[in-house]
Amino acid sequence: MGVLIAFCLAAIPACVKESPPPKQQIKTSTPTSKPxxxxxxxxxxxxxxxxxxxxxxxxxxxxxxxxxxxxxxxxxxxxxxxxxxxxxxxxxxxxxxxxxxxxxxxxxxxxxxxxxxxxxxxxxxxxxxxxxxxxxxxxxxxxxxxxPPAGAVQGDRNVYYKGNFTIQIGAFKDRTNAENLVKKLSVKYNNAHMVQTMVGSDLYYRVRVGQCSTLEQAAQFQSVMRSGGYKNAFVVAE
The missing domain is CATH 2.40.40.10 (RlpA-like domain)
Incomplete structure (x- = not known):
């Protein structure tokens, strides 16, 4: 775990310092491309x-x-x-x-x-x-x-698109709750920050951490955050 965190915080120089329901859901424990x-x-x-x-x-x-x-x-x-x-x-x-x-x-x-x-x-x-x-x-x-998703295979190699990616940890209507989480994350992780977003007429404070230049790095950092207790962490393109 320590090695992976070090990668995502140091290899993050490349990662310098987010009606009607369906009738039925597919429930699997891992992503699948099978019919x-x-x-x-x-x-x-x-x-x-x-x-x-x-x-x-x-x-x-x-x-x-x-x-x-x-x-x-x-x-x-x-x-x-x-x-x-x-x-x-x-x-x-x-x-x-x-x-x-x-x-x-x-x-x-x-x-x-x-x-x-x-x-x-x-x-x-x-x-x-x-x-x-x-x-x-x-x-x-x-x-x-x-x-394509991180790890998508084309030919004989993995393909990762470049861009600006970060990990969203949570979204709050209460600014204080968001600020407290940013402070907590800043102690251990790089580039913890808050983004204000209007969703309809509602203002949300989205808490994000890290900044990666490829989906590969972002996917690894997402795993770090989930293993660290943030189960709903997910990659966001910024």
């Missing part, structure tokens, strides 16, 4: 999200699934920026364009669904709220994959 069967229909996850775009209807899922396991083994957090998709590789970052109002959001696919005819993606509550989807419940969207 699976739901309600008598087989689904075949694609091996690579590079260049993927899709247009169709989006919906969202919230408190009924909050705290339950997602398809990649994470605990579903309705306040995180995540989504469910039937075939994209788990871990793929997707930009969602609401074609009704022009609003966009970036989400990470960590679950399977929605298994409702005509729908292509299920957003978390926070993601749905950000693009004005909570009220209507369903809207026409276009989605575009931004990057």
């Amino acid at each position: 699976y069967k739901i309600q008598g229909k087989w689904y075949h996850p694609i091996p690579d999200a590079r260049g993927f775009t899709q247009t169709g209807k989006a919906s969202w899922y919230g408190k009924d699934f909050h705290g339950k396991k997602t398809a990649n083994g994470e605990v579903y957090n309705m306040h995180a920026m995540t989504a469910a998709h039937k075939t994209l590789p788990l871990g793929t970052w997707v930009r969602v364009y609401n074609l009704t109002n022009g609003k966009t959001c970036d989400v990470r696919v960590n679950d399977r669904g929605p298994f409702v005819r005509g729908r292509i993606i299920d957003l978390s509550y926070s993601a749905a709220k950000e693009i004005g989807l909570v009220g209507p419940g369903v809207a026409k969207v276009r989605i575009k994959a931004l990057a």
Whole structure:
């Protein structure tokens, strides 16, 4: 553990100092790209999200699934920026364009669904709220994959996109709670900081730590944080 933390804090010079629910969820302990069967229909996850775009209807899922396991083994957090998709590789970052109002959001696919005819993606509550989807419940969207998941294999080597990545630890409406967590993280980890974000009419204080230049480093740092007790930590592109 100490070696890995040292890597993520020192190798972080490269990491210089974030409607209707689906009918059924896939519950697995690890990410998988194997075909699976739901309600008598087989689904075949694609091996690579590079260049993927899709247009169709989006919906969202919230408190009924909050705290339950997602398809990649994470605990579903309705306040995180995540989504469910039937075939994209788990871990793929997707930009969602609401074609009704022009609003966009970036989400990470960590679950399977929605298994409702005509729908292509299920957003978390926070993601749905950000693009004005909570009220209507369903809207026409276009989605575009931004990057493959960390560790995605192409040919005979792993491919990692470069960029600015950090690890989100939590999101709070109470600024004091967020500031206290930043102070606690700053004692042990590099670049603990707080980001203010409006989600609809609500102001959230998102606490993040670390800054990595590749998804590979960010995925390793995410593991460090989860092992350190922050079970809902996840990678965020900044």
